[in-house]
Amino acid sequence: MTILQLPKFTLESKVTLKQVLQNLKLNNAFGSNAEFGGITIREIHIDDIIHKGFISVNEEGTEAAATTFASFVPLSLWAQDFKADEPFLFALVKNSKTILFIGQYA
DSSP, rough: OOOOOOEEEEEEEEEEEEHHHTTTTTTTTGSTTOOTTTSSSSSSOOOOOOEEEEEEETTTTEETTEEEEOOOSSSSSSSOOOEOSSEEEEEEEEESSSEEEEEEEE
């Protein structure tokens, strides 16, 4: 049997992506020469793009953004106790090995 001890935590993040996208040379969408004719007849441009993330872990499970799930599988074939009583990194990984959320608890 494996015993896993984690602290309860909730983390939220807000990332402004405008500068990141402009550094990738995606400038046209943010300026006066933006072309969104397929969306509207009005002349518009993007002012900013913001990404928000949320994860909450407690004894009832894990909630991430608008998705709630709790699934634990053994990481090894033998029992091993683990107590997260110091800062740690975590990742919420989909079955396809795609990282959905990654963060640091400090």
